[in-house]
Amino acid sequence: MPELPLLPDPGNPRLTRRISGTDQTGAAAEIAVVEERPLTIYLNRQEIVTAMTIGDYPEYLALGFLRNQGMLRADDTVTGIDYDEEIETVVVRTERETSYEEKLQKKTRTSGCAVGTVFGDMMEGLGDLVLPQAEVRTSWLYALAKEINTTPSLYLEAGAIHGTVLCQGDRPLVYMEDVGRHNAVDKIAGFLFRHGVAAEDKILYTTGRLTSEMVIKTAQMGIPVLVSRSGFTAWGVEIARQVGLTLIGRMRGQRFVCLAGEERLIRDADPASVPAESAGSRRKAAT
Structure with a gap:
């Protein structure tokens, strides 16, 4: 497993490009723009999807996408992950023989961007799912928001990107970014699956909408x-309440709204003592 915390690398030259233009006054301007490239994901011999992505952590993205779509089971043994940068393809190989031709024919497009698809049976199994009743402290939330919003990132460098962060208590552990919020969360899922990291004491922080x-x-x-x-x-709120997920949104400065799992929220920090978001936060970058 890589050393934690695993943070964005805004200095990676593969992820952004400098492009010249003009500003509102007609003056010359040059800004950093996020790169976008296709990644085709295979499961064994079957092509599954082509995602538009920034191109970092392709193995995590592939594993997480397959896991979240129910194509990789929790007990599957992955025998290999082969990434070919030249042809922008990643192949995940498993001991179990797989065939998802029928499932691929009934995928449904959602409101998300990039890999914004959810297969027709994605909600199967949610009826019996009950999440751990983990408490969350408001002091953790405020500390996480401050650290995440000021961490050097592609968002602050170039905008036009979503971030998702795996956290434990008040500590960010893995910070992933991508052009689509679904890609970013799939990278987190791939990290958890590949390294066998426990999830029951974690918090997921995202910059994207809290959709179903x-x-x-x-x-x-x-x-x-x-x-x-x-x-x-x-x-999204209805499903969170169904499965026992604590759901908190509109987390900016001192403010947030909790629409599910309020009984597990420990208010141990005075909102009045929390400073407003500074100019160095995520608001600084243009989207």
Whole structure:
């Protein structure tokens, strides 16, 4: 397992490009723009999907996507992950023989960007899923928001990108970014699956909307708390309440809203003592 915390690398030249243009006054301007490239994911001999991604951590993205779509089972043994940068393809190989031709024919497009698809049977198994009743402290939330929002990232460098962070208590552990919020959370799922990391004491922090698919993926990973700077969808809230997920959104400065799992929220920090977001936070970068 890589050394933690695993943080963004905004200095990686593969991830951004400098592009010249003009500003509102007509003056010359040059800004960093996020790269976007296709990644085709195979499971054994079957092509599954082509995702538009920034191109980092392709192995985690492939594993997480397959795991969240139910194509990799918890007890599957992965015998190999082969990534070919030249042809932008990653092949995940398992001991179990797999065939998902029928499942691939009934995929449904969702409101997300990039890999915004959810297969018709993605909610199977949620009816019996009950997440660990983990407590979450507001002091952790405020500390996480401050650290994550000021951590050097592609968002602060170039904007136009989503971030998802796996946390434990008030510590960020793994910070992933991508052009689609689903890609970013799939990378977290791939990290958990590949390294066998326990999820029951973790928090997932995301910059994206708290949609039904984001809630489902978090629940499938076994993470009991989902936090976002953004807002909610009604179905996302309904599913969170069904599975016992603590759901917190609109987390900005001193403010947040909890729409599920309020009974597990320990208010041990005075909001008045929390400073407003500074100019060096995520608001600094243009989207």
